[in-house]
Amino acid sequence: GDVIGVYRQVRGESTNAFVTDVDVPDNVQGQHMIVTHPDGTTHGYMIQGVYNQNGKTIIAIQDEPGFMIYPDGSSQMQFFPATRWTGTHTFRIENLESTPLQVQGLPDYMVEGESARVLVSAFDETGTLTDVTDKTVLHSENIDVLELTDSGLVTAKNSGDTVISIRFEKAIVNRPVTVLAMTxxxxxxxxxxxxxxxxxxxxxxxxxxxxxxxxxxxx
Incomplete structure (x- = not known):
């Protein structure tokens, strides 16, 4: 189906979600949806739930959507590289095994001074899950909050919120992270x-x- 709207908690909305005008089964919680952007790049998101609102289907997701759709139909990625699009975003729902990227080691919450190592895996053409961490590009929306180094090491610097963009080839996953003060x-x-x-x-x-x-x- 088509993505016709985006909800983002960082904008004060109650959940991270996509809006569509097609029916989606309510038993897809825990599965992944793949959003394809107008330029052919894709993002993968974990589905938390599905509900109806004003005749539209709302697909609540675990991660930050990472882009906005504007009233004039244009859209833009909200993080690096801030790509602008003109055209339709589409989605499909797949089983866990079809997820473009598997991300491990990145917690939702960290404490100032804490470090974590992110491990990224992807399915190759044979369907085998392969470690691609060394080939993955990580980007922090706010480097004053969370700093990234080579080989997937992230370090919490100051309290606050940020979003980590994890890119491998054309697949991108965005993960929100909150850093807490060491009180x-x-x-x-x-x-x-x-x-x-x-x-x-x-x-x-x-x-x-x-x-x-x-x-x-x-x-």
């Missing part, structure tokens, strides 16, 4: 979790817990 409360929670895991000896564990509780009372 005293967060440090306290992590230390308590570490102590309760019994990865430290009990005498030291008891001493640390008492110290943490005293510090907490004095705040």
């Amino acid at each position: 005293p409360e967060w440090i306290l929670e992590k230390l308590e979790s570490y102590i309760e895991s019994e990865e430290v000896g009990k005498p030291l564990s008891d001493q640390l817990m008492n110290t943490l509780q005293q510090a907490d009372h004095h705040e």
